[in-house]
Amino acid sequence: MMNSTNNALEVITLVESKYNVVKTEHISKYQVAFEVIREDIHSMLNFLKNSGWKQLSYLSAIDWPEEDKMELVYIVFNWDKGVHIQIRSKIDRENPEMDSILPIFPGCKYYEREAHEFFGIVFHGNPDSMKQLILEGWDDIPPLRKDFDPRAYSEAHFPQREYTETFIELNQQESKQEKRAARQAHIDEVRKGGKK
Amino acid sequence: MKSTKFSELSQEQVDRKWWEIGDFFRRNSLWMLMYCTGCCAIELPPAMTSAYDMERLGMGPMATPRQADILLVSGYLSLKTLRRLIYTYEQMSEPKYVVGLGSCTINGGIYHDSHAVINQLDQYVPVDVYVAGCMPNTEAVMNGFVDLMDAIKHKTANGWKKYRDNYDWYRQNQIASLGEVEVHDEFHE
Numbered sequence: 001m002m003n004s005t006n007n008a009l010e011v012i013t014l015v016e017s018k019y020n021v022v023k024t025e026h027i028s029k030y031q032v033a034f035e036v037i038r039e040d041i042h043s044m045l046n047f048l049k050n051s052g053w054k055q056l057s058y059l060s061a062i063d064w065p066e067e068d069k070m071e072l073v074y075i076v077f078n079w080d081k082g083v084h085i086q087i088r089s090k091i092d093r094e095n096p097e098m099d100s101i102l103p104i105f106p107g108c109k110y111y112e113r114e115a116h117e118f119f120g121i122v123f124h125g126n127p128d129s130m131k132q133l134i135l136e137g138w139d140d141i142p143p144l145r146k147d148f149d150p151r152a153y154s155e156a157h158f159p160q161r162e163y164t165e166t167f168i169e170l171n172q173q174e175s176k177q178e179k180r181a182a183r184q185a186h187i188d189e190v191r192k193g194g195k196k
Numbered sequence: 197m198k199s200t201k202f203s204e205l206s207q208e209q210v211d212r213k214w215w216e217i218g219d220f221f222r223r224n225s226l227w228m229l230m231y232c233t234g235c236c237a238i239e240l241p242p243a244m245t246s247a248y249d250m251e252r253l254g255m256g257p258m259a260t261p262r263q264a265d266i267l268l269v270s271g272y273l274s275l276k277t278l279r280r281l282i283y284t285y286e287q288m289s290e291p292k293y294v295v296g297l298g299s300c301t302i303n304g305g306i307y308h309d310s311h312a313v314i315n316q317l318d319q320y321v322p323v324d325v326y327v328a329g330c331m332p333n334t335e336a337v338m339n340g341f342v343d344l345m346d347a348i349k350h351k352t353a354n355g356w357k358k359y360r361d362n363y364d365w366y367r368q369n370q371i372a373s374l375g376e377v378e379v380h381d382e383f384h385e
Binding site for chain 2: 131132134135136137139140143148150151153154157158159160161
C-alpha cells in the first residue's frame with residue numbers, strides 16, 4: 001500500500017526542483033497546489049501529464065477585482081497515486097487571454113468554452129472557445145465576474161410579481177402575552193382550588 | 197303514452213352540453229407531461245406511487261406533449277429551459293392546462309435575484325393552478341390537482357384560451373426576457 005502523504009511530498013519536491021514556483025500549498029494528503037507564472041503552465045502540465053497526472057479534472061477561473069487579476073485554475077489528477085494537483089496562475093483582468101492547452105489535454109475544450117462564457121477569458125488555439133455553451137444569447141458582461149450584478153440583471157430582464165397586499169404583518173399584531181398570562185393565572189388558581 | 201317533451205335547444209346550448217360531457221371525461225383522465233426541471237419534482241414519486249396513488253384520480257404520466265393534458269412545471273426555470281418549455285407548450289393539443297409547483301414559478305422563490313432564472317411563469321405561459329410552498333408537500337400537490345379538476349368542472353381553467361387570445365402579449369413578454377424564443381445551438385443546426 002502506497003503512502004499518499006509521501007506521494008504529495010514527492011510531488012512537491014519533484015515540481016519545485018524543476019520549476020520556479022511562486023507559492024506551494026500542501027492542502028491535504030491528497031491535494032497539492034502550486035502558484036506559477038503563466039509562461040510555465042504549458043510545460044508544467046506537459047511534464048505532469050508525462051509523470052502520470054493524465055486526467056484534467058477541472059479548468060476554471062477566479063475573479064479578483066481588488067488585485068485587478070483573473071486567476072486560472074487547472075486541476076489534474078493521478079489515478080495511480082490519488083493526488084490532485086492544482087496549478088494556478090494570475091493573468092490580466094481587463095483583457096484575459098491564455099493559450100489553449102488543447103494539444104496537451106483535448107478534454108479542455110468544453111472547460112475553456114465555459115470559462116470564456118462565464119469569465120470572458122479568450123483561449124487562443126481553441127477553435128470553439130468563442131461558441132456559446134450554456135448561456136444562450138447572452139447580452140451582458142460575463143456573469144461570474146464579480147462586478148456583474150445579478151439582481152440588477154434579474155430586475156431589468158424578468159418581470160417581478162408585485163404584491164398589493166401585505167400578507168405577513170407580525171409587527172402590527174397586538175400582543176397576546178397579557179391574555180396568555182391571565183389565562184395561565186386562572187388555570188393555576190383552579191388547580192389549587194382557590195388556596196394560596 | 198305520451199312521449200317526453202323536449203324543448204328545442206339552440207346550437208350554442210348543444211355545443212355547451214357536449215363540451216360539459218367532454219370536460220367530465222377530460223377531468224377524470226388527466227395525463228401529465230412532467231417537466232421536472234426543479235427540486236419540486238421530488239414530491240411526485242410519493243404522489244404517483246402507492247402512498248398517495250395519483251392514478252385513483254385518473255392521472256398518469258405521459259411521454260409526449262401531443263398526448264398530454266397537463267404541463268407540470270416543477271420548480272425554477274432557467275432561460276434556457278424556458279425556451280424548451282415554450283416549444284413543449286405550443287406542441288400540446290388543446291385543451292391544455294399548466295400546473296406550477298413551488299414558489300419559484302410564482303415569484304422566483306430563492307432564485308429571485310439570479311441572472312439565469314425567470315421570476316414569474318405566468319408572464320410567459322398561462323398557469324391554471326399554482327401550488328405554493330418550497331417545496332409543497334405531497335398533500336398540497338394532490339390538492340392542487342383536485343383544484344384543477346374543480347376548475348375544469350367550473351370552466352375556469354381557461355389558460356389555453358387566454359394563450360390563444362392574448363398570444364401577442366405572451367409573445368412580447370417571451371421576447372422581452374429571452375431575446376429570441378427560437379433555439380439556436382450546435383445541436384439544432
